[in-house]
Amino acid sequence: MLLMSILIGAIPFVFLGVVFSVVLENLVKTEYLLKIIPKNRWLGSFVMSFIGFLFPVCECGNVPLARRMIRKGIAPSTVVSFLFSAPILNPVTLTSTIVAFSFWPELIWARFLGGFLIAYSAGIFFSFNSEQKLFLMEKEAEASENNTHHCHEDEKLVRNKFLKIIKEIPKEFLEMLGVLILGAAIASLIQIAIPRDLLMNILPGDLGGILMMIFLALIISVCSSIDAFIALAYLNSVSGGALLAFMLFGPLIDLKALALMKTIFNRKTLIYLSLWVFSLTVIFALIFNLF
Amino acid sequence: MKKILEYILFFGYGVLLIFLIFSERINYFLHPSMQPFLIIMAVLMLAIILFNLMFLRSNCARKSEIKTDNSILRLTILSLPLIIGFFVYPSTLSSQQFWNRQNENQQNVILSRNADQEAKFVFNSENRSLENWLRLFSQSYDFEQFINQKVKLSGFIVKDRNYQNEVFYLSRYVISCCAADARSVGLPVQFNSKLLNFNLEEDQWVEIEGYFIENNFEKIPEKLLIQLEAIREIEIPKNPYITQ
Numbered sequence: 436m437l438l439m440s441i442l443i444g445a446i447p448f449v450f451l452g453v454v455f456s457v458v459l460e461n462l463v464k465t466e467y468l469l470k471i472i473p474k475n476r477w478l479g480s481f482v483m484s485f486i487g488f489l490f491p492v493c494e495c496g497n498v499p500l501a502r503r504m505i506r507k508g509i510a511p512s513t514v515v516s517f518l519f520s521a522p523i524l525n526p527v528t529l530t531s532t533i534v535a536f537s538f539w540p541e542l543i544w545a546r547f548l549g550g551f552l553i554a555y556s557a558g559i560f561f562s563f564n565s566e567q568k569l570f571l572m573e574k575e576a577e578a579s580e581n582n583t584h585h586c587h588e589d590e591k592l593v594r595n596k597f598l599k600i601i602k603e604i605p606k607e608f609l610e611m612l613g614v615l616i617l618g619a620a621i622a623s624l625i626q627i628a629i630p631r632d633l634l635m636n637i638l639p640g641d642l643g644g645i646l647m648m649i650f651l652a653l654i655i656s657v658c659s660s661i662d663a664f665i666a667l668a669y670l671n672s673v674s675g676g677a678l679l680a681f682m683l684f685g686p687l688i689d690l691k692a693l694a695l696m697k698t699i700f701n702r703k704t705l706i707y708l709s710l711w712v713f714s715l716t717v718i719f720a721l722i723f724n725l726f
Numbered sequence: 727m728k729k730i731l732e733y734i735l736f737f738g739y740g741v742l743l744i745f746l747i748f749s750e751r752i753n754y755f756l757h758p759s760m761q762p763f764l765i766i767m768a769v770l771m772l773a774i775i776l777f778n779l780m781f782l783r784s785n786c787a788r789k790s791e792i793k794t795d796n797s798i799l800r801l802t803i804l805s806l807p808l809i810i811g812f813f814v815y816p817s818t819l820s821s822q823q824f825w826n827r828q829n830e831n832q833q834n835v836i837l838s839r840n841a842d843q844e845a846k847f848v849f850n851s852e853n854r855s856l857e858n859w860l861r862l863f864s865q866s867y868d869f870e871q872f873i874n875q876k877v878k879l880s881g882f883i884v885k886d887r888n889y890q891n892e893v894f895y896l897s898r899y900v901i902s903c904c905a906a907d908a909r910s911v912g913l914p915v916q917f918n919s920k921l922l923n924f925n926l927e928e929d930q931w932v933e934i935e936g937y938f939i940e941n942n943f944e945k946i947p948e949k950l951l952i953q954l955e956a957i958r959e960i961e962i963p964k965n966p967y968i969t970q
Contacts, residue, residue: 436755439810439816441904443746443756443904444760444904446764446767447760447763447767450770450771451767597779605774606732612739612804613800616804656905660903665909719873
């Protein structure tokens, strides 16, 4: 029941992300993409952190898109900035957060600023490793190396591009769906096994509240487009920093997103990314509570 | 063969979404506002499969295409939601999850502006829904004004943990997106088990009539209880959740 509800809720976004991804692959030339995204690590991550605004999909939808970008030759570290900014810095999440917390503008600003800083810094941090292919799953590393597809004359025809797009969508969709099912199953089991009221009372104090809301965000695995309303339900139970932590951590790292990101990054990279997001989330949440 | 299996699965998911929407089973899983997106998506999925079948022998093969794993395990994992969706009738979240998902402050859970407006303008107390009452309570400091007001509400039964033979909660779940984010809400109902000619069971959907009285139970946090006057079992509603 929970499994089906998480799946069916996520499927439209995964589908949308796959469509964007396949269209990007077939209609946008690699050379053009590499031209508009600066090679400089500081500027590249900065630009990619804002490109997320163009894609109103939650974390389920931008993973297939991120995978395509890497295959097209964009540095994985730069794509990490996109991957982490898109779930928060998109028009749908922006709107829902404003609607939910219209009485608390500081929290709204903190979410978007915090989201941007986490995305940007993650991209910069990973860019210092010159062997970027070490971050990737083996088949993704191969795919980005083999992206020397020679375009035949007939593939330039609109009809043939269209045929390629409709051929690739089912395959990629099913690939994403397989991992999504596993992630959703794990999230469902944990939700059933661990009572939420227990979570809220395990650790006292501000830090305890922050850690518990982070854990809740990890297991709930809902889309960033509506998580502000879920956070709102805990308004009088936890601190503002804990609410911020829920809204920063959840869109980037939850069980569903981790399962999807496993199609791109290897286990070690996922652990580092999760720790990076976790650390910055806790720091921002504690700073928010101070003010 | 691999391609055919992929097409069958992809087609299956498109049909599943349409099936869930037209059978109204989708209401057990998702907020109604998501349904238009699902319909559009399902139609697109079916159209994509149709085009693929029409142009099955196209020459546009990519050299750098990644081969996907079509093992039995993967196909089984992909088929599982299809089997569940088509053949297993969904159920609402049970009373076991009620205490797991309860918030200390129920009023924070019901925060839709529609609920706010609606609650203020429903003058006949018997016409107010569970959501209306919770909204009114969240904005009131003077609870005495509600004492003796009549209620007629529906929900499922969750027996109180401390007073199982005297109080149950008439409950619903509130969702913003899907059942995964559901939070539980309810109003306590006092009954006399000796006089009640009705077998109360957990998770049973009922419609009750009664009136508000002051709460004298120490371990129940709410200021008011409903004194039960009449109760009858009902079918699970087509939309069992309060949507936010």
